[in-house]
Amino acid sequence: MNEASPRILEGLKNLVSPDIPAVISGLREKFGAQAEQSRHDAPVSIARAAEWILTNSEGIADVIAGGSIEMPMSRPMLIEAFHNCVERWTDPDRLRTLVREETLTLNVGRALLPGVVFHNLAGNLFVSGWETITSATLLGAGSLVRCSDTDRLFPGIWAYALAQASPALEGATVVAEWSREDVIRFQEALDLSDAVVSFGSDDSVSLMRQMTAWNVPFAGHGSTASFSLLSAEELRNNPVEWLAECCAYDFAAYDQQGCLSPRALFVEDLYSRDVDRFVDALHSAMVRLEINMPRKTLALEDRGALARARDMVLLDAACGGAGRRVSNNHDGFLMTVKPAAQFRLGPVNRFVDVYLYKQLDEVEELLREFRGRISTLGVADPRRPPDSLVRALQVHRVCELGQMQRPPLAWCLDGLRPLQKMMRFQSVQLR
DSSP states (O other): OOOOGGGTTTTOOOEESOOHHHHHHHHHHHHSTTHHHHHHHHHHHHHHHHHHHHHTHHHHHHHHHTSSSOOSSOHHHHHHHHHHHHGGGSOHHHHHHHHHHHHOOBTTBEEEOOSEEEEEOOSSOSHHHHHHHHHHHHTTOEEEEEOBTTBSSHHHHHHHHHHHHOGGGTTSEEEEEOOTTOHHHHHHHHHHOSEEEEESOHHHHHHHHHHSOTTSOEEEEOOOEEEEEEOHHHHHHSOHHHHHHHHHHHHHGGGGOSTTSEEEEEEEOSOHHHHHHHHHHHHHHHHHHHHHSOOOOOOHHHHHHHHHHHHHHHHHHHTTOSOEEOSOTTSSSEEEEEEGGGOOOOOOSSEEEEEEESSHHHHHHHTGGGTTOEEEEEESOTTSOOHHHHHHHTOSEEEETTOTTOOOTTOOBTTBOTTGGGOEEEOOOOO
């Protein structure tokens, strides 16, 4: 599957302001009759597409870097993101198992699978878009994808990889662009599709839900945030270097652009010596990552946001406050340590924001405004999570530190099953 770098993405293009009824009708006509065969072949096709991405990851990154579209992250980070995303899909047997588990005919009824899924994407991190396209492909459905205003490239790359892996998937994913003010196209896409997956702000997702018929499966993914947590016991009983490396990776991967990236790390402050050793190790780990996986060049607005966060903690320290900056002027990241009482959601792009707490109740109270909107909580041992905190805040996913950016194959984004969120079920009563 190797090609010369300039030709790797040859012919890649999106439909601009498309005829939505014609696109969806074309998807149904072309793929409706072969939906069962497409479902049968999808695990192998997706695995081949994933291998194509992995084989050509460096060449793809070079083509993007040499094009007119700004790289969403540095080249090493982009290659890392490719691996994190598609390595889950390289085993056809695991994909078949996922489909079997999600579509299994139950005693209460049978699954009704979609023919066409409309995906409304948002943000500038491609992973969620690739995941939802993959889920629709596993169901044998065609996809109409409205790409994000900030990412018009990556949905088409995955559609291209699928077509490279299987000629039968050529045209199965239609990537389109239209203005967010174009209500008519949105309404057509919502009315004519069998299922809808929508990403974006809480307001935009709510609007899409209101515009969608009540009996159409709708999966909405609004604004969420993720956090990390370390207890004093975990800090004392685990290798501090390992904890630091794991936490640093979670903060550095994707420059905190995705919903799985921690926006703050809460550390229980019972033994000051343990905390100081961990903070020093975390700073060293971030320095190493900056060398091996450097941050992208930031826009002026992003640099300004980080500078304001830096200045606030420096001012606090100068006035005798408990907050302090750990990173140096030449570091390609900002790292601060503050008491939990000063918690506020800061900027992104490698802002390692450490908050020290004495009682877990403090963290619960500070994060109460995020109740039901916490995507992931990273902890040292997910087998022993802080259950009271997880229940109180309705955390969607708990995972080991260092794995926040690497969800498993069948993970439930925002509490929704990956395939079943696109399906309906029909009751079958035999007596």
